[in-house]
Amino acid sequence: MTSLLNAIFGGKKSSEQNTLQVDMHSHLLAAIDDGVKSLEESFEIIRKFRELGYKKIITTPHIMSDFYRNTPEIIQKKLKDLQDFLDSKAFYFPVEAAAEYYVDESFLEMLKKKQKMLSFGEERYLLFETGFMNPPPFLDEAIFLMQTEGYKPIFAHPERYIYLYDNFSMLERIWETGVYLQVNLLSLTGYYSREAKKMVEKLIDANLVHFAASDCHGHKHFEALKEATKTSYYKKLTQKSLLNNTLM
Incomplete structure (x- = not known):
């Protein structure tokens, strides 16, 4: 009966149907880093995420001392601006904000001084x-x-680091210390490089992936994301026990 209703009313899943409900790495706060430039652009892309089947976004602007000197206060203000803008459009969609921290001397000092960090999820x-x-x-x-401060570190897009291409054992060692690995879905298409595509496939085959995310910076990335959902390794990846949907 359900299949008959789907056939009549168009309930059949499209080739772009997405099985991930939460995207936890993107750059969708306006004019704060190298991501989207305006609130209108943020709105347009978030609307596309919903059309693709997502139910929540945790956006993660850069915090990098030499380039993007963002703070929790700056990021929360930008998040409020975005939420107010979505409300003005009568568009109700859960958007939260954390950060993508660049590991440098400044980050190390923040940890040593026990400064506030923008983590996400109950697991921090x-x-x-x-x-x-x-x-x-x-x-x-x-x-x-x-880890000492009670955070659960997530290593963003390990498939893109050139220093790991000939040192996979280093990545395995990092994984064994309890670090979570998050791959970029765009890597499945070869968007960044052929080497990144090979590396993400190797990570998937080795069952080392905990999270998969868009790392979306704008419209161009979103179009590539749709292509990623059509790849064979996307299907293989989403059949594994990813943790994205535990963040709902």
Whole structure:
């Protein structure tokens, strides 16, 4: 009976149907980093996320001492601006904000001084990234401090770090310390590079992925995201026990 109603009323899932309900890495607060530039652009992209089947967004602007000197207060103000704008459009969709922290000396000092960090979820997940070419010499210390302070570190897009391409054992060691791994869905299409595509497939095959996210910075990324949902490895990835939907 259900299949008959679907056939009549168009309930059949499209080729772009998404099984993830929560996106937990994006740059959708206006004019705060290298992501979207306006509230209107934020609104347009968030509307597209809902059309793709998402039910919640946790957006994560950069905090990077040399380039994006954001603070929890700045980010929360930008989030309020976005929520007010969505309300003005009578568009009700859950959007929260945390941050993507760049591991540098400044980040290390923040941890040592026990400064407020923008984590998310009941588990207090803390999203972090490093430079793409070389790991910071104090990466292990930063991970230790995050965990000591009660956070659960999430390593953003490990498939994109060139220093890991010939050192997969380093990534396995990081994983074994209790760090969660989040891959970018765009990597499934080869959007960033052929090497990143190979690496994300290797991570999926090795069952090392905890989260998958868009890392959406604008319209171009969203269009690539739709293509990612059509790949064979997207299906393989979403059949695994990802933690995205535990954030609802």
